[in-house]
Amino acid sequence: MTEKREYRDDYDDKTLYIPGPTEVREDVIEAMTESTFGHRMDRMTDLYTTIVEDTKEFLGTDNDVVILTASGTEFWEASTLNLVDENILVPTCGSFSERHANVAERLGKNVDRLEYEWGDAVKPEDVREALESSDKHYDVVATVMNESSTGVRNPVEEIGDVVAEYPDTYFVVDAVSALGGDYVDIDAHDIDVLFASSQKAFAMPPGLAVCVVSEDAYDREVEKGTSSWYGGFRRTIDYYDRKGQTHSTPAIPIMLAYRKQMKHMLDEGHRARDERHREMMEYVHDWADEHFAMFPEEGYESQTVACIENTRDIDVAATIEQVSEEYDMAFSNGYGSQLGEATFRIGHMGEHTVESIEALTDAIEDVADL
Incomplete structure (x- = not known):
């Protein structure tokens, strides 16, 4: 014990x-010391709409952005529940891509791995071959952008271009340790879901998960009919559209830090x-x-x-x-x-x-x- x-x-x-x-800037840490306020107050709407819209601007995306109190791990689970009926293809090249596959298995999905030696990168042509040769329909291809266990940066842009040729297959990218420090054009490469954590390249305190969701992914969840309760795309995005807030009580101090740091990130570009x-x-x-x-x-x-x-x-x-x-x-x-x-x-x-x-x-x- x-x-x-x-x-x-x-x-x-x-x-x-x-x-x-x-490392986190001093003024970002200091932002967390503001007085507490209610998560249903107008002040919360001002805070949450600021960080969501500033994130869209920084990333240059027209897709929806969801920011929840969670680790980025939340969206391993949520994206699987929201988008996968049966089959998911997961290229694995290190610990975190393997863990993504394990999460899907624990949720009862049929997981096919496209396996690489640790240190090797996922190749778009291998993804194409896997999609073309399989007798299964894959609801999702899920790839890690930055395999921090091995220091590999997978070519998610080219992989996204391949998956886009299969309109009923959705592309999910774990960008936890890359987003904010490695440019990716989310919309141009048809990435349906991309998620990250606040404590990595965003240089914020831990505690927030950021997820970018395409309209196609949102519609897929609606059509599917079942989804994650906490990280459901429809639930989080619809609540934001109605109220400009999160559906559940957020970690307000960390969101205050996020607001301050995202302004720095916008200034830098x-x-x-x-x-x-x-x-x-x-x-x-x-x-x-x-x-x-x-x-x-x-x-x-x-x-x-x-x-x-x-x-x-x-x-x-x-x-x-x-x-x-x-x-x-x-x-x-x-x-x-x-x-x-x-x-x-x-x-x-x-x-x-x-x-x-x-x-x-x-x-x-x-x-x-x-």
Whole structure:
């Protein structure tokens, strides 16, 4: 049985370079300290309509946006319940895409996996072949955009173009660790559902899930007749259209933080934010090529999370601990037993810059004697 470990008041602050949560601006944290107000007040309508419409503007989408108090995991479950009658095709190339498949199985759906080695990316032509050759009708193809366990960025744009050729199959994208730091044109590539979490590249506190929903996906749920209660598209979108609020009590302080940070994101702009993340990615890749090697398939590296192969056989756990103790910086080991010491990961997302990432790599060089 787990024993209680009392939370203290004397922890050292660590600069976060993990794959999320990431660093949050001071004024965004301060926004959470506003006085409490009721979630059915006009003030809540002002807050919620602001964050929803600002998110649409930032992402450049005409689709509906739903923001709920939840982890992004909510929309693994909700999108499956809302859209899938029987069959779902899930390309798997790492831990999180595999987990998406597991969620669908637990919900009683028939899941076909299109399996790749960890570190390899999903290929659009393989998705096409799977759709063409199967004797089943797939209600959904579900793909992770940014497989943060392996540092792979899947080509969801090209995959979306393939799925669009099958009008009765819907395309669902887990963009949890990428959205806000890696530009994607949702509408142009017929992505029906795309979801993310606030604590990753959005650089907000944890606690909110963001979901972009196409009109076709909404109509599909209506036609299907059964759906998720909490994350149902019709329930959340219709309530927003009627009331400008969420159907259930939200985490208002985090939405206040979201409002403040989304204004910063709009000021920077989606393309500029994408370019800043690309510069961080290029810096980390150059550094990794000099000292180690990148783990993902070449040409498919994540723009927000670097997964670096431990070619020098350093003690990853000990290095992480020493960097934390001596420099108050936190980065991550590989994900799970398969990659735990074989790789390590650097989250270069949110409000980080090349200069702040360089401070971490300098610390790693010092501790690991590179």
